[in-house]
Amino acid sequence: MAKMSRLQKAKRSFRNSKKWKDFRHKIHIKQGGIDPITQKKLYKGCNLHHRHVTANEEEYGDISNEDDYVMLNKSIHQMLHEIYRYWKNDHSILDRIEEELRLWH
Numbered sequence: 121m122a123k124m125s126r127l128q129k130a131k132r133s134f135r136n137s138k139k140w141k142d143f144r145h146k147i148h149i150k151q152g153g154i155d156p157i158t159q160k161k162l163y164k165g166c167n168l169h170h171r172h173v174t175a176n177e178e179e180y181g182d183i184s185n186e187d188d189y190v191m192l193n194k195s196i197h198q199m200l201h202e203i204y205r206y207w208k209n210d211h212s213i214l215d216r217i218e219e220e221l222r223l224w225h
C-alpha cells in the first residue's frame with residue numbers, strides 16, 4: 121500500500137473519532153436515511169462526503185457547518201468524485217453524459 125500523506129493520516133484518524141461518528145449519525149438522521157441523489161435508502165457502507173473537497177488538514181475536521189456535508193451511498197459517492205474531476209474544468213461533461221445515456225437501451 122502506498123505511503124499515506126499527512127493529510128490522509130489526519131483524515132483517517134478524524135474519521136475514527138467519536139466526534140465524527142456522532143456527526144455521521146446526526147447527518148444520517150437529518151437526511152431521513154435517504155441518499156439525496158438516488159432518493160433511495162442509505163445502506164451500510166454509505167459515506168459522509170465533505171463538500172469542501174479542497175480542505176486542508178485544519179479545515180478538514182471542521183464540522184461546524186452541516187451544509188458542508190452530505191451522506192451518499194457508496195457507488196454514487198464514487199461516481200460523483202469521478203465526474204467531479206472532469207466537471208470542475210468543464211461543466212458540459214454532464215450534457216455529454218446525458219446525450220450518451222439517451223442512446224442506451
Ligand SMILES: [Zn+2]
Nearest residue numbers: 169170197201
Ligand atoms: Zn467524498
